[in-house]
Amino acid sequence: MQPITIWRRISQVVFLGVAGTWLAFGWLRCPFGVPFVSCQSCPSTECPGRYLQPWFVGLIALSAIFSGRLFCGWACPMGLVQDALGRLPKPKATREPRFGQIDRYVKYLKYVLLAAVIALIFQHNLQWARPYEYVTRSPSIFNLNAIQVAWGLGGGAYKARFAILVVALIGGLFVFRFFCRYMCPLGALLSVFNKLSLLTIRRDETRCKDCSEYRCKDCSEYPRECIQYTVPGTTDCVMCGECVQGCPHRALSFGLRRRASTLKPRNQPRA
Ligand code: SF4
Ligand code: SF4
Ligand code: SF4
Known part of the structure; x- marks a missing residue:
């Protein structure tokens, strides 16, 4: 490693x-x-979100302004879960999401889900409906009865959330970072900042051998695959730095945007 x-x-x-x-x-x-x-405004006595959320909101906002999706690559627990699933063996056909035109379009699903989530927040989160007494006050975080009660009382929004989680976990078995690439609303929001952030990944043109169609991705000498199947600095890049340490010519580095060269695929845009 x-x-x-x-x-x-x-x-x-x-x-x-x-x-x-x-x-x-x-x-x-x-x-x-x-x-x-x-x-x-949550009635839960157990979930740590009540004290963690302000810190995370601040951290994610600062991280987005400074470094785009760095949070996705370095901090998000769900990203780690997706990374772990990605390490399991995959069918050859899905080792890289080049399903013709499908991947190109499906990755925009996360922006649709972001819009749906914003609508759901206004529709559901702002209402003060609390049929969840047992759920919010049960003693153990993994209490199965509480999960059953949540399932029973939670309505369509809860079931949709549960279905998304199942799809995310199963999808992660087939496509690396499936949830991050196709479904995560927060990832969709943060991806916008990849074009504006202070920190980015820059390429030293004098070192780059320009030896592949997508440069740092398809190079035959490149020892590791990009965890997002993308190009540094694009909206899908999570600033993980795997390509920085993987480039055999040491042409990539973290750097400030004003000094960075824009990395673009030679033929077709992929992100
Ligand atoms: S239960 Fe939901 S709203 Fe309440 S603190 Fe946890 S994540 Fe936040
Ligand atoms: S895309 Fe979403 S789930 Fe993936 S690392 Fe970023 S915030 Fe986490
Ligand atoms: S382009 Fe590089 S930094 Fe971005 S996600 Fe891929 S490997 Fe990580």
Whole structure:
């Protein structure tokens, strides 16, 4: 394992330790239509979102302004789950999401889901309906009865959330970072900042051998695959740095945007 990967894993595990319980509670039992959003008015006595959320909102906002989707690559616990699923063996056909035109269009699904989530927040989260007494006050975070009660009382929004989680986990078995690439509303929001952030990944033109169709992705010497199947600095890039340490010519580095060259695929845009 190379240094950037080691530091990234340490960072991801620390954030999983800090926010893993919140992640599980939000997906499985949050009494709101959209989890992780209304924590400051939540009746739950157990979910750590009530004190974690302000810190995470601040952290994600700062991270987005400074470094685009760095949060996705280095901190998000769900990203770590997707990374772990990605390490399992995959069918040859889905090792890279080049399903003709399908991948090109399906990755915009996350923007549709972002719009749907915003609509759901206004529709559900702002209402003060609380049929979840047992759910919000049950003693254990993984209490199965509480999850059953949430399933029974949660209505369509809860079932849709649960279905999305199942699809995300199953999809992650077939396509690396399936949820991040196709479905995550937060990822969709943060992707906009990849074009505006101060920090980006720059390429030293004098070192780059320009040896592939997508340069740092398809190069025959490139030892690791990009975890997002994309090009540095594009909207899908999560600033993980795997390509920085993987480039055999040391042509890539983290750097400030004003000094960076824009990385673009030679033939067709992919992100
Ligand atoms: S604190 Fe409440 S609103 Fe926030 S994720 Fe936890 S259960 Fe949901
Ligand atoms: S895309 Fe979403 S799930 Fe994936 S790492 Fe980013 S915030 Fe986390
Ligand atoms: S382009 Fe590089 S930094 Fe961006 S996601 Fe791929 S490997 Fe990570």
